[in-house]
Amino acid sequence: MKINNKLxxxxxxxxxxxxxxLFDGEKVLDENLLATPKNNLExxxxxxxxLIEPLIKRAAEFKRNIKGVGIGAAGVMDIERKKxxxxxxxxxxxxxxxxEKLEEKIKLKTKLENDAKCFIMAExxxxxxxxxxxxxxxxxxxxxxxxxxxxxxIYKGSHGGAGxxxxxxxxxxxxxxxxxxxxxxxxxxxxKIAQRAYSLDRSALRIYEEFSKILGLALANIANIIxxxxxxxxxxxxxxxxxxxxxxxxxxxxxxxxSEISKKIKILKSKLDKNAGAIxxxxxx
Numbered sequence: 001m002k003i004n005n006k007l008x009x010x011x012x013x014x015x016x017x018x019x020x021x022l023f024d025g026e027k028v029l030d031e032n033l034l035a036t037p038k039n040n041l042e043x044x045x046x047x048x049x050x051l052i053e054p055l056i057k058r059a060a061e062f063k064r065n066i067k068g069v070g071i072g073a074a075g076v077m078d079i080e081r082k083k084x085x086x087x088x089x090x091x092x093x094x095x096x097x098x099x100e101k102l103e104e105k106i107k108l109k110t111k112l113e114n115d116a117k118c119f120i121m122a123e124x125x126x127x128x129x130x131x132x133x134x135x136x137x138x139x140x141x142x143x144x145x146x147x148x149x150x151x152x153x154i155y156k157g158s159h160g161g162a163g164x165x166x167x168x169x170x171x172x173x174x175x176x177x178x179x180x181x182x183x184x185x186x187x188x189x190x191x192k193i194a195q196r197a198y199s200l201d202r203s204a205l206r207i208y209e210e211f212s213k214i215l216g217l218a219l220a221n222i223a224n225i226i227x228x229x230x231x232x233x234x235x236x237x238x239x240x241x242x243x244x245x246x247x248x249x250x251x252x253x254x255x256x257x258x259s260e261i262s263k264k265i266k267i268l269k270s271k272l273d274k275n276a277g278a279i280x281x282x283x284x285x
Contacts (some may be wrong), residue, residue, distance in 0.1 A: 006067035008058050009108075010282025011053050012115060013073040015089030015142055018048065021275055022055040023282035026126075028275055030058045041101075049105050051201030056106075060094050066108035070281035071099060072118030074143060076161050082112070088143055111284050116145025117154045117163065118280030119270070123232050125283065127271035136228040138165060139277075140215075144179045148226060168218060170206040178218050185211050194240035206242075212244040216251025223256050223265055234270030241269055 007029070011020045014036060022030040034051050037043040052069065075087035075094075084102065087093040103110040104180050120129075120137035129135045135149040146165030148155040156162050167181035176184070185207055186193050196204035219231055233245065249267045256262035270276055 008282040008285045009069045010278040011071045012277035022279040036171045068285035072115035072277045072281035072282040117147040119276045120147040122280035128268040132229045134229045137232040139235035208243045212247035216248040219252040220255035230266045
């Protein structure tokens with residue numbers, strides 16, 4: 001990948017924090033992190049501008065121009081990527097043309113995309129998926145996001161809502177989706193549950209066993225539909241992957257329609273770590 005003459009900035013807008021990177025097409029030149037305000041929309045726009053201000057100054061030090069800014073945010077986007085239709089963590093952003101509002105503030109071209117799709121784009125281009133052409137990625141953290149990378153691009157579907165694996169219904173009785181079950185099992189505190197599991201707390205280990213089963217079945221469902229070469233898993237829980245990923249992979253392989261296919265499909269951990277989402281956002285500009 002050639003280094004761009006112009007740099008880009010990527011913002012990963014989360015429910016509790018927002019991060020940004022200055023990106024040259026190949027590597028991160030600088031980064032910044034701030035808390036995400038939740039009280040009103042104007043404060044979010046102001047803090048995003050504050051977040052990237054030192055990166056703009058850094059680009060000037062390199063005597064390089066900024067081509068534009070990309071925002072990765074959780075939720076379903078409209079087909080034109082002009083606004084967020086449903087933001088699970090920041091309801092104040094629902095039906096807001098976020099990219100346009102930030103663009104008015106910073107006077108730089110700004111684009112918007114789903115945060116999980118940004119993560120997957122970065123991992124496929126620069127991270128764990130570089131060698132593959134058919135990849136399904138999942139982010140597991142505050143919520144569960146996903147996306148399908150095929151033919152060198154993220155598949156978005158007919159209306160822009162494809163890949164939302166977190167909303168796959170996994171419980172027909174109560175209509176719980178994958179994300180609901182994850183929150184219910186982990187009591188919305190996976191870090192604390194992981195700490196207990198590493199201390200060999202039996203109840204915590206049982207929680208991870210249950211999560212492994214649900215995740216493995218979800219992966220098998222996806223594999224039976226799209227037959228990817230690999231799955232790439234990232235997000236906040238990846239640091240405790242050894243507690244659930246081996247068992248999830250075992251369950252996935254047992255539930256794929258063909259034993260021959262199941263031998264070929266791999267599960268990989270993300271390589272770009274905490275910057276993957278912001279890097280992917282920088283790539284959409």
